[in-house]
Amino acid sequence: AELCKDFYSKSCPKLFRTVKSVVKSAVSKERRMGASLVRLFFHDCFVNGCDGSILLDDTPCFRGEQTAGPNNNSVRGYNVIDQIKSKVEHVCPGVVSCADIVAIAARDSTVLLGGPNWNVKLGRRDAKTASFYDANNTGVLPSPRANLSTLIKLFGDKGLSPKDMVALSGAHTIGQARCVVFRDRIYNRTNIDSSFAKTRQANCPRTTGSGDNKLAPLDVKTANFFDNAYYKNLIHKKGLLNSDQVLFNGGSTDSFVRTYSSNPDAFYSDFVSAMIKMGDLDPLTGCKGEIRKKCSRVN
Numbered sequence: 001a002e003l004c005k006d007f008y009s010k011s012c013p014k015l016f017r018t019v020k021s022v023v024k025s026a027v028s029k030e031r032r033m034g035a036s037l038v039r040l041f042f043h044d045c046f047v048n049g050c051d052g053s054i055l056l057d058d059t060p061c062f063r064g065e066q067t068a069g070p071n072n073n074s075v076r077g078y079n080v081i082d083q084i085k086s087k088v089e090h091v092c093p094g095v096v097s098c099a100d101i102v103a104i105a106a107r108d109s110t111v112l113l114g115g116p117n118w119n120v121k122l123g124r125r126d127a128k129t130a131s132f133y134d135a136n137n138t139g140v141l142p143s144p145r146a147n148l149s150t151l152i153k154l155f156g157d158k159g160l161s162p163k164d165m166v167a168l169s170g171a172h173t174i175g176q177a178r179c180v181v182f183r184d185r186i187y188n189r190t191n192i193d194s195s196f197a198k199t200r201q202a203n204c205p206r207t208t209g210s211g212d213n214k215l216a217p218l219d220v221k222t223a224n225f226f227d228n229a230y231y232k233n234l235i236h237k238k239g240l241l242n243s244d245q246v247l248f249n250g251g252s253t254d255s256f257v258r259t260y261s262s263n264p265d266a267f268y269s270d271f272v273s274a275m276i277k278m279g280d281l282d283p284l285t286g287c288k289g290e291i292r293k294k295c296s297r298v299n
């Protein structure tokens with residue numbers, strides 16, 4: 001079965017309003033939460049498809065995805081999704097999946113931070129399981145130390161082109177990263193602007209284990225605004241992660257970075273297509289999966 005934007009138009013006409021009101025209040029309390037919700041969607045979709053698997057809490061008999069390397073102490077927004085779900089359950093009980101709520105929340109967050117709008121395709125159902133193994137596998141969720149060919153390969157495995165990959169990476173125009181994921185780059189790499197590296201070093205000590213959780217904005221210019229500044233940073237060698245800067249390092253994706261840096265509309269339109277494509281990854285439809293009552297556990 002196919003996803004479609006009108007999936008809940010009869011069964012839950014108040015869905016979009018309900019989701020947006022919660023996202024809006026979360027983002028007005030903390031702009032970064034918008035970024036966190038966009039990332040939550042990416043990490044859900046890349047592991048087992050967009051099926052809400054990432055939302056399942058560990059239990060004594062089950063280890064889910066939340067403690068896997070790329071997610072542990074890093075992915076945020078679970079509480080906002082739970083809040084949205086409880087409001088949605090109030091207006092249309094038992095109807096809307098958590099996987100769809102994540103997709104809508106990612107779109108609403110993008111819009112609230114000043115980015116493009118799009119129609120979210122819906123009709124995903126929720127997984128009854130999750131994969132710690134895949135979430136923890138740098139052959140599935142890319143590492144911030146990945147090189148360009150690895151990034152192209154991992155996105156290609158999901159049916160996403162190099163162009164989609166570069167456009168989706170533009171999500172790093174918002175949000176923050178921890179010292180532990182960019183330390184190697186700011187101390188050891190050479191394709192980095194030296195004054196930018198110094199600035200970041202001031203709040204991220206060289207020694208492993210010290211200051212690992214200190215934060216820096218992924219976009220040095222406008223971390224709270226969804227714009228194309230991320231690509232301008234890359235052209236000035238001010239990408240924070242190695243996986244950011246490899247997109248503009250004399251390789252095959254340089255031309256996409258140049259285009260997006262000078263043409264925000266091209267970025268927005270390719271970002272939207274790629275988010276829709278990513279949202280189509282292996283959805284559970286028909287009788288597969290379930291509609292969870294609470295997003296953090298199976299029924």
Ligand code: HEM
Pocket residue numbers: 032035036037038039042073074075076142143144145146151168169171172174175176177178179181218241243
């Ligand atoms: C291309 C491969 C990618 C890599 C290697 C990567 C890696 C990372 C890392 C390491 C962080 C910081 C995590 C931390 O410090 O705890 C991060 C943050 C973030 N990522 Fe990615 N990412 C990639 C692609 C994407 C995509 C496709 C999206 C969404 C479409 C995305 C959205 C975000 C956002 C919004 C944040 C900030 C989250 C926050 O502030 O809570 N990333 N990413």
Ligand SMILES: [Ca+2]
Pocket residue numbers: 043044045046047048049050051052053054
């Ligand atoms: Ca998933």
Ligand SMILES: [Ca+2]
Pocket residue numbers: 173174219221222223224225226227228229230
């Ligand atoms: Ca920005």
